[in-house]
Amino acid sequence: PVEQWRILKVLSDGEGHSMGELADAVLLNHPTLTKMVDRMVSDSLVYRRQDAEDRRKVLMFISDRGNALCKRLNSLAVSQEAHILENYGGKATGELKRLLENLIDAAS
Template sequence: MRPHRPPRSLTHLVSQVEHRLTARLRAALEPDGASIEEWRVLDLLSDAEGHTMSELAEYALLLAPTLTKLVDRLVSDNLVYRRADAEDRRRVRAYLTPRGQDRYLLLRRRVAAHEAELAGSGALAGQLSDLCDSLDERPRTTAR
């Protein structure tokens, strides 16, 4: 029998789920020596369109200095390369190398297997995506 718990807020429940999912994903990526942040960067770059550092930081949920260190390591490991943006030479875009694409495909299989273990994850992912979009569209309110 489970101990009685007070009702949890939506924010608390989502945080608990995020912590548990992150721990499981970390364990799924661990055999390949990959971090969740590396996975997120490779995942975004897998579209072969090239992305700016600010796009990568937003998608990977990293601050710019941390992302820069990660991308530097991925460049050193020949998984990612950088090129000046064709339209704005002041900006840099990152792309996967062929080796990076291979690593992405390997990790994608790990992540897909991890997500397949979660019953109903497809429907839940859609709902969470809708919730994220809804939160982005609504102005933030401040408590008084």
């Protein structure tokens, strides 16, 4: 699912993110995010680790397997964007991106 890709994309920075930070970044509510992350942990795409500075806090990280999947999905997205650009032109594609970014900003 696209939501999994968004989670992987955020975690690919290697910084480690709390569930709250992740929920805000990927625009998912906490229960939905928790279920999705649990599945991703089961699939060895991500893992949880206790924060070294605050042991009450749990951080999420991307695994090597998750990183490989994220790179593959990023490559597919770039290919799809090139296809859209080729078929619809730069102006229409730019307008579509702008509208989608406005929609995302309005949702957050």
